[in-house]
Amino acid sequence: MRVLTPELMRQTDRTAIEDYGFPGLVLMEKAAMALRDAVRPLAQGGALFLCGSGNNGGDGLAAARMLLLEGCPVRVALLTSAGKLKGDARAEYELLLRCGGAVREIADEAALAAFCAGAPESVAVDCLLGTGLDRAVSGLYAAAIGWLNGQHRPVIACDIPSGVDGRLGHILGCAVRAQKTVTFHALKSGLCLYPGREYAGEIVVADIGIPPQIHSDCPYEQLSFEDAAALVPKRARDSHKGSYGHAALICGSAGMAGAARLSAGGALRSGTGLLTLMLPGSLLPLLNGDPPEAMCLALPEKDGRIHGAAQAALSALAGKSAVGIGPGLGKDCDHFSLIRHILEQTDIPMLIDADGLNALAQDPDILRGRAAPVVLTPHPGEMARLCGWKVQDILQDPVGCAVEFAARWGCVVLLKGSATVIASPEGRVTFNATGNPGMAAGGSGDVLSGVITALLGQGLGGYDAARLGSYVHGAAGDLAAREMGYHGLTASDMHKGLARVFARLSGL
Numbered sequence: 362m363r364v365l366t367p368e369l370m371r372q373t374d375r376t377a378i379e380d381y382g383f384p385g386l387v388l389m390e391k392a393a394m395a396l397r398d399a400v401r402p403l404a405q406g407g408a409l410f411l412c413g414s415g416n417n418g419g420d421g422l423a424a425a426r427m428l429l430l431e432g433c434p435v436r437v438a439l440l441t442s443a444g445k446l447k448g449d450a451r452a453e454y455e456l457l458l459r460c461g462g463a464v465r466e467i468a469d470e471a472a473l474a475a476f477c478a479g480a481p482e483s484v485a486v487d488c489l490l491g492t493g494l495d496r497a498v499s500g501l502y503a504a505a506i507g508w509l510n511g512q513h514r515p516v517i518a519c520d521i522p523s524g525v526d527g528r529l530g531h532i533l534g535c536a537v538r539a540q541k542t543v544t545f546h547a548l549k550s551g552l553c554l555y556p557g558r559e560y561a562g563e564i565v566v567a568d569i570g571i572p573p574q575i576h577s578d579c580p581y582e583q584l585s586f587e588d589a590a591a592l593v594p595k596r597a598r599d600s601h602k603g604s605y606g607h608a609a610l611i612c613g614s615a616g617m618a619g620a621a622r623l624s625a626g627g628a629l630r631s632g633t634g635l636l637t638l639m640l641p642g643s644l645l646p647l648l649n650g651d652p653p654e655a656m657c658l659a660l661p662e663k664d665g666r667i668h669g670a671a672q673a674a675l676s677a678l679a680g681k682s683a684v685g686i687g688p689g690l691g692k693d694c695d696h697f698s699l700i701r702h703i704l705e706q707t708d709i710p711m712l713i714d715a716d717g718l719n720a721l722a723q724d725p726d727i728l729r730g731r732a733a734p735v736v737l738t739p740h741p742g743e744m745a746r747l748c749g750w751k752v753q754d755i756l757q758d759p760v761g762c763a764v765e766f767a768a769r770w771g772c773v774v775l776l777k778g779s780a781t782v783i784a785s786p787e788g789r790v791t792f793n794a795t796g797n798p799g800m801a802a803g804g805s806g807d808v809l810s811g812v813i814t815a816l817l818g819q820g821l822g823g824y825d826a827a828r829l830g831s832y833v834h835g836a837a838g839d840l841a842a843r844e845m846g847y848h849g850l851t852a853s854d855m856h857k858g859l860a861r862v863f864a865r866l867s868g869l
């Protein structure tokens with residue numbers, strides 16, 4: 362599913378209008394129909410529209426007319442003088458008046474308060490600001506947003522909740538908290554990132570007739586269920602365990618044997634044909650053959666951590682189809698050398714997580730020039746150590762950070778967060794839409810490492826393994842949360858969820 366920035370959306374509109382000859386008013390009418398359809402079921406007691414000075418307001422004026430002509434009581438406030446309306450919004454204003462509608466021009470906060478006081482309508486519609494938002498909201502618009510957020514009837518947002526930055530999802534001053542957002546033609550990146558995503562409520566993407574081939578090369582996307590299903594490795598009837606790869610996980614240390622088990626469960630529930638855990642030998646009695654499906658290999662260790670193990674690991678990796686390194690590894694000065702040896706001396710697809718990333722941060726230059734896929738799965742703190750950005754700056758612009766690092770070092774970056782983003786070396790970006798706050802708990806990332814390593818081992822490219830892995834991991838957490846809730850959800854609960862998600866994606 363395509364995702365556009367406001368700038369790309371403007372270009373798309375312009376191409377549809379100027380190159381294809383779509384009249385702008387036709388697009389606005391189609392947008393208004395989609396908005397009307399979302400408002401209608403809630404408008405038994407009438408609909409109150411708050412419209413701004415641009416085309417977002419124009420959509421609202423058009424939807425108000427459509428509902429009025431259906432016999433629905435509507436009241437419309439316009440937060441500018443009608444004389445200042447331009448183009449299609451102006452045309453919609455005149456149409457509304459000619460069809461018997463009335464528009465109250467609101468010049469100040471007192472007029473707004475008088476208009477809104479005791480409003481009888483059962484739904485409010487936010488058409489104040491759309492993708493044209495270009496500065497912090499203040500004054501009359503802030504008062505209107507404050508009123509929408511302070512009252513009890515549901516709010517439907519037109520295109521994007523007013524005050525949400527359409528690119529980064531930031532709140533510019535203040536923003537509408539909507540129950541539902543009807544967005545046009547494509548998702549906007551600001552609706553995929555927090556806090557914008559949360560302010561939007563349920564999101565509906567409405568087709569407004571713009572040909573899909575315009576900007577079909579847009580680098581941003583979000584996996585729908587169908588997109589994810591198309592990426593799942595297919596399984597032929599005449600296949601065997603060797604057909605689905607042999608994944609290796611280099612993981613675990615004294616006190617963190619559980620990370621190995623969690624990661625192993627992730628890989629085993631994601632279709633790997635075979636799995637070998639490579640661990641400090643002292644952990645083997647602790648694991649006690651659990652999980653039974655995994656083979657175990659003891660690596661040299663020091664103080665409970667893998668140490669001096671490069672040669673042993675390299676020979677054990679012969680014949681493996683993917684390697685994941687990091688879960689529960691602990692910090693050891695020798696890990697950097699282990700990672701460097703694997704990067705330089707094997708062409709096995711590789712995932713690096715957790716303390717593997719902290720070791721890599723010593724010199725990410727060792728990533729350069731590797732032909733086989735490398736997937737990094739940092740959280741913002743690990744990302745900061747890797748790239749030198751401040752955590753605060755990463756949180757402000759996770760896409761910019763992930764894209765820059767992926768392009769610079771030729772790897773796939775899966776930057777974790779409430780909205781995980783995955784960037785490819787070529788500049789493609791997937792926003793992950795699955796997952797929930799219950800997954801913000803220890804061990805969740807270990808499971809993800811296992812999932813992605815298993816997918817790499819089954820032949821998926823780095824970018825597809827990371828984005829499918831992220832989708833499936835989040836969806837498994839969502840299934841588990843339905844049973845366990847957010848507070849009681851543990852990383853182990855996600856293992857069975859993974860199996861169910863793969864079954865659904867495979868049409869079973």
Ligand SMILES: NC(=O)C1=CN([C@@H]2O[C@H](COP(=O)(O)OP(=O)(O)OC[C@H]3O[C@@H](n4cnc5c(N)ncnc54)[C@H](O)[C@@H]3O)[C@@H](O)[C@H]2O)[C@@H](O)CC1
Nearest residue numbers: 374388389415416417490491492493494495496497498520
């Ligand atoms: N052909 C098109 O371009 C289409 C546009 N559509 C709608 O048009 C919207 C974009 O329209 P516009 O580009 O006119 O932009 P907006 O309607 O989002 O708003 C732009 C106006 O708001 C003002 N403004 C920006 N930030 C403000 C702030 N913080 N406080 C107060 N005023 C502020 C600007 O100066 C400008 O006058 C979309 O979100 C969508 O709803 C749809 O009708 C579909 C077709």
Ligand SMILES: [K+]
Nearest residue numbers: 490519521523
């Ligand atoms: K809006």
